[in-house]
Amino acid sequence: MSDDGRHALTLIALLGSVFSPYYAAARSRGLGMGEPLDHCAMNVALYGPRASHWALTERRRTAVTRSPSALQIGPSAMRWESDDLLVSFDETTSPFPSLLPTRLRGQVRLIPHSAPPAPVRLDAAGRHLWTPIAPIARAEVTLSHPELRFSGSAYLDANAGDEPLEDAFTGWSWARATTGEGHRHPHASAAHDEVAVSYQVERRDGSRLRIARTFDRRGDERELGAHALRPFGRTGWGLSRSIAVDPGTSPHLVRTLEDTPFYARSLASATLGGRQATVVHEQLSLERFQCSWVRFLIPFRMRRAT
Template identity: 45%
Template sequence: MSDDGESGIAIIAFIGSVFSPYYAFARRKGAVDPLNHCAINVAVYRRGRNRWAMTERPRGAVSRTTNSFSVGPSSLSWDGTSLTIRIDEIAVPIPRRVRGTVRVVPTAITRQAFTLGEKGRHMWWPIAPCARVQVALDHPHLRWQGDGYFDMNRGDAPLEQDFSDWQWARGAMQDGAVILYEAQRRDGSRIDLAMTFDPQGRMQTFVPPRMVGLRRTGWRVDRSVRSEDGATVVKTLEDAPFYARSVISAKLLGEPVALMHESLSLDRFAMPVVQAMLPFRMPRAWT
């Protein structure tokens, strides 16, 4: 989010696009090459001017090295101190250009990763819990700086096989950042992670406060968050049949905090009617 709270951006680079209907259909026939289902998802948030782009591309449009990853005309590269993301995409459902550069400058890199699945099939690594972000977009024209975050998820099985519900939140604190990670596994067990990171990347866990229910989205997706003194939805950034991204006002460790929050219903995602809707938001380029 920008320092003035008016703008935001979320970027996800996919190898084996988790939410791809094409990837899901191909897997029904057997083993599939995840590099044949890659995408760089860009969501730009500005009052009245949101843009969403997520074009899936095949292996021939993908290139990667130790320090770089490109999918079609967009790319990510690491120079040892910062991550530079060059974006050149077309938004949907109204075709509009999303083009420019985003630079993510971590204050530190963490080393600890967390196993999420009960069978060890899913892993999460909060690579840079604290970072500064510099946004320079030409389409739409945006220039801002703000607080940011960079992480990675990896899995050896589709998310919907091992989880039914997923709630995640991250917010800037006076001295670092706080992250909450909750998920309901298919075997009935739960993940309940609550931790803070200082600007040097040092982590401390804490006992999470009670769960607070939030109002459902327009698509009736359930949202909840840990908070010591109630919580409210400041704005809903994404409202999809199985997913919501929101800004939540909460209180953690005695401190008011604005959280970037994600809710994911994997039962909803697996429904055939939802799968049939996905290509309208996630087109595929065949070359």
Template identity: 40%
Template sequence: MPPGGYGWWYVDAISEDGQHGLTIIAFLGSVFSPYYKASGRGDPLNHAALNVALYGPRARWAMTERGGEAVVQERDTLAIGPSSVHWTGEALEIAIEERDKRLGIPWQRPVRGVIRVIPEALNPVGFALDPGAKHHWHCLAPRARIEAEMHEPSLSWTGRAYLDSNFGSESLEDGFDVWHWSRAHLKEGAVVSYEGKRSDGSRFASAIRFDAYGLPQQAELPLAAPLPNTAWQMERRTRADRGHASVIKTWEDSPFYARSTLGARIYGEQVVAVQESLNLKRFASPVVQFMLPYRMPRVGA
């Protein structure tokens, strides 16, 4: 991973009953780290974190950044401090040993458990997100099952999941100003749409359908579907039939980032989608950079 670069592995999931959700992101060269940005981004491996967000009853949010001495990379395993991500050959097993961070509250609650992500389809093809191929996205498993066994808080549920990864050789804000992304399972396969504006002013938009075996193909882009702004006035948008979608639940609302679940009709099917919006101009602002350490503590040199 070059200086200034980054990599992350991302999982999201919704429980079968719709009451619970989660996202887990393993970061190397943590793209949203104020410490990495302030350091000049010379050493990506010195800025690693496992972000765990549990939504619904007994919600938790944890993201502690750790230095390079806490990172262990092996062929099938990535360890970041006491937590680890391990590929068994059949499933991605995530062992979580973290503590949450809440604004204004000095003590932290433990976040402990094991998550298993079992792909139903694997995709071998990645995509460049910019003409210079400095940013890459690879949807590893557009469809997956999840088994969540959390010990603290005490939660146990199963549901549907999604797994991807992103890698880049420069910071996100050097490449992009804004992007919107969403994914949904279809009766057979899945669909991912994304759009936004690059830092050079050029715009991009695409929809990719994955068949039951995980193989991707470019698809007709559904109409743009505006969504209400969040409480932080983050603009959100997605793609859907007739240009209409509704917010079921706002999972994450911050000054520069929002994550939501949506109800929409896509390619004639009614779906529940996970949607994200990111504003990198806001992220780079001095006010947001000042706020971030209160949400993302760091341990280690």
């Protein structure tokens, strides 16, 4: 998220694109779990004050190169340079909603400002792990298509699983909240001293996992103080959204960044620890994702490289 709040960028490297209808079809044809490396993608989403851009091209294993410090998926790559993560991408936007695909090309340098906490088991069997690698970070973004530069608060995490998400969960909501200090210090050396992350997981067996923690630059974490889950409106597709906030306060929707039948990404404002915070939030319904009509629509938001 840029310091002035006007732009945001999300990058997701997918080794086994969990929401791919082609990956799901491979499993349903009796091919076991399918081959994850035949369904890889570098998802790039750019949000601006006037327009947004979305790119997701699924590629086969021949387009993937991996090492302990680098990952290449087609024309896009992530690699560690000392303690920084450098991401370069050159992708084509998906055909929907625009009928004229455009290029998304640029580079991001992510500079961690916190030590990585230990992985968290999301399910009782330990088949799904979440690792908040850098809860506090800065990002320097340089794009050539479209031409744009900005820097701001950033975050890096990883999810890993040994089975499809819908086998273990019915849905989840995730949120990362930062207070306003970063907006008052636009230089790259400035970063938030503490962030709050909440993860509300609904398991397939009916149990729940509730995570609400603050992280600081040293990598220390503690449970978030008294808080309550409060809704902040449904999406256009009817997904409900809620955020952990101070008791007696209510969150407010600032902008819906992504609105799909089974997934939403949003920007909200909320009060945490007595301070006003900017919240990046995601809501996922895996019950919706399993619907045949939803899987019919997904290819309109992605490409499949041949």
